[in-house]
Amino acid sequence: MTSGRGKINLYAPSRIPRETGVVLLIALMLAALNWGLRPPRLPLRADTTAYELDLDFPLVDPAEAVALYEDNVRIFVDTRPADPGARRIPGAFPISQDRFEEDLREVFDFLLLEDPLLLFGDGNLLLTSAVASRLRERGFADINLMYGDLEAWTRAGGSVADPTVDEAEARHE
Amino acid sequence: MNDAAAPRGLILPDYLELLLRFLVGGTFVYASLDKILDPAGFAQAIHNYRILGAGLLHPTALYLPWLELVAGMAMIMGLARRGSALLIGLMTLMFMAAIVSALARNLDISCGCFHTSGGHAVGMSLLLRDLALLAGAVALLLNRGVRRSF
Numbered sequence A: 001m002t003s004g005r006g007k008i009n010l011y012a013p014s015r016i017p018r019e020t021g022v023v024l025l026i027a028l029m030l031a032a033l034n035w036g037l038r039p040p041r042l043p044l045r046a047d048t049t050a051y052e053l054d055l056d057f058p059l060v061d062p063a064e065a066v067a068l069y070e071d072n073v074r075i076f077v078d079t080r081p082a083d084p085g086a087r088r089i090p091g092a093f094p095i096s097q098d099r100f101e102e103d104l105r106e107v108f109d110f111l112l113l114e115d116p117l118l119l120f121g122d123g124n125l126l127l128t129s130a131v132a133s134r135l136r137e138r139g140f141a142d143i144n145l146m147y148g149d150l151e152a153w154t155r156a157g158g159s160v161a162d163p164t165v166d167e168a169e170a171r172h173e
Numbered sequence B: 001m002n003d004a005a006a007p008r009g010l011i012l013p014d015y016l017e018l019l020l021r022f023l024v025g026g027t028f029v030y031a032s033l034d035k036i037l038d039p040a041g042f043a044q045a046i047h048n049y050r051i052l053g054a055g056l057l058h059p060t061a062l063y064l065p066w067l068e069l070v071a072g073m074a075m076i077m078g079l080a081r082r083g084s085a086l087l088i089g090l091m092t093l094m095f096m097a098a099i100v101s102a103l104a105r106n107l108d109i110s111c112g113c114f115h116t117s118g119g120h121a122v123g124m125s126l127l128l129r130d131l132a133l134l135a136g137a138v139a140l141l142l143n144r145g146v147r148r149s150f
Helices: A015-037 A048-052 A062-070 A100-107 A125-137 A150-155 A163-172 B014-037 B039-047 B054-077 B081-104 B124-142
Strands: A075-078 A117-120 A143-146
Touching: A015 B054, A015 B081, A048 B039, A048 B054, A062 A117, A062 A150, A100 A125, A117 A125, A125 A143, B014 B039, B014 B054, B014 B081, B014 B124, B039 B054, B054 B081, B081 B124
Parallel strands: A075 A117, A117 A143
Antiparallel strands: none
């Protein structure tokens, strides 16, 4: 915008929306770029239960959990209710809320109190964190939780074992 | 330039304008850094205010720190100076509204202003600090002094 003989009027009101728009747009582009390029990505829609719980346990997103699994850094614990036919993460120890004592007795010889654990469930962090609290009461100190369910794990590139397929293959052989 | 054509508004001395730009812009740049590095922690801080729903929580946590950074940098450098002053003023007003809302509901939370965990508890001192920032932003928005940029 000009005033007088071609001089730029720095104080013209029309400059303010334009400048505001430029700043908003640059910030949007940088935020999008940062979100796209810097993992782990925060999902665009929040799972507010993760915040409501005010958890004491660090949360790990599925992509990060897959990396931990592949590096064999943490021992995975499946907190979903027992279901022999359900798909599972290979090598994960089952310890569910409804069978906590029995499950813990069965795996206690394989787990040390100082072992770093990563608990996952069916996406309901309330259940997973309940199991985590009980494990902490028993002396396990290093516990992380994965948010998201097995579908999210699979989407992040994690491998799963399917007992029904395994059983069919075994019968076929 | 005759009186009729003279720009209306505030005319700040150069040194004061520069000082305000560094103080207000620098505050926003500093405030943005920890939030950019830890968006999940910032989302938790926003959630503590119990204002935004699931749909807006993460987009706000991802975008707002970058807006603080870009607006703060623009203000310091004297680029898009009045646009960035307007945005910083609006953001400060929004923060003040959030603090008043938390105080009205007796929420005992940390503000999440500069750091995503810990930091100041929400209270009147924060409102006064934000009021000072708002005054600085408004003065820069209304300033008709000589434009200097880096």
